[in-house]
Amino acid sequence: MKKFIILCTLCCSISPVWAAEAKLEEIQVDTSLAAIERGVDNLMNNCHSCHTLKYIKYRDLAKFGIDKKKIDEWRGDQPMDAPLASLMSDEAAMQSFGLVPPDLSLMTKAREGGADYVYSYLLGYYNTPEGETKNHIFPETKMPDPLGISTTTDHAQREEIKKTAHDIVSFLSWAADPHEQERQRLGYYVIGYLVILTLLLYFVKNQIWARLK
Ligand code: HEC
Numbered sequence: 001m002k003k004f005i006i007l008c009t010l011c012c013s014i015s016p017v018w019a020a021e022a023k024l025e026e027i028q029v030d031t032s033l034a035a036i037e038r039g040v041d042n043l044m045n046n047c048h049s050c051h052t053l054k055y056i057k058y059r060d061l062a063k064f065g066i067d068k069k070k071i072d073e074w075r076g077d078q079p080m081d082a083p084l085a086s087l088m089s090d091e092a093a094m095q096s097f098g099l100v101p102p103d104l105s106l107m108t109k110a111r112e113g114g115a116d117y118v119y120s121y122l123l124g125y126y127n128t129p130e131g132e133t134k135n136h137i138f139p140e141t142k143m144p145d146p147l148g149i150s151t152t153t154d155h156a157q158r159e160e161i162k163k164t165a166h167d168i169v170s171f172l173s174w175a176a177d178p179h180e181q182e183r184q185r186l187g188y189y190v191i192g193y194l195v196i197l198t199l200l201l202y203f204v205k206n207q208i209w210a211r212l213k
Contacts, residue, residue: 023137024119024120025120026116030166031174033066036167036170037066039170040061040066043171044084047104047146049088050101051103052084052085052105053083054084055175056105057080057082058071058082059081064174088101104172105175105176109176115169115173118168119169121135121141122168123147125145126150127151133145
């Protein structure tokens with residue numbers, strides 16, 4: 001038993017070292033409408049050909065305040081209640097990659113590391129001296145480098161790609177929980193209501209006690 005406890009303690013103390021090996025870049029997700037709008041725009045141009053976001057409908061984008069003209073361009077003749085469905089059929093994906101690219105609606109919640117993981121993965125592509133494209137974060141990935149970071153050497157262009165990845169991840173974080181901001185606003189109302197209620201009850205109590213004294 002003692003040995004078992006020692007082993008467990010050892011494993012727990014080692015695990016942060018494994019986590020550190022993944023070298024995820026930490027980012028602050030941008031929750032502004034402007035960033036999320038740029039993010040969905042970039043996602044429609046760079047990711048939508050292969051990936052679906054089944055829980056996000058065009059109507060959700062409109063409700064959030066994304067430019068209606070852009071939404072109409074993206075959806076074409078699909079209804080507002082259609083989800084952001086990939087342009088690639090499952091059969092074509094199976095033929096090209098041997099698997100269907102995963103749905104991205106909940107991706108920033110589904111992976112350990114969340115937004116940091118997706119951001120680091122998108123920017124983790126590099127070329128080996130043998131001319132192969134690899135990824136630091138997901139070495140065996142079948143996804144081709146979608147933002148072209150592995151072939152870009154120019155500093156300004158790399159910074160631009162990082163900004164694009166940041167906006168896409170900001171959009172994906174919003175998509176994983178589109179009602180978060182609404183909930184936060186409701187939270188403030190509830191707290192305000194409780195504060196006012198407490199004050200009122202305090203005055204009522206004082207009045208009752210004043211009469212009883
Ligand atoms: C040419 C098709 C294609 C494009 C374009 C594409 N992906 Fe992918 N993506 C894939 C495939 C295939 C996988 C599955 C990878 C695997 O499991 O090996 C994948 C997997 C992923 C994953 C999951 C990784 C994991 O941990 O399982 C994320 C996140 C992702 N893609 C995000 C994006 C984003 C964001 C974009 C746009 C910038 C994008 N992808 C563009 C094909 C694509």
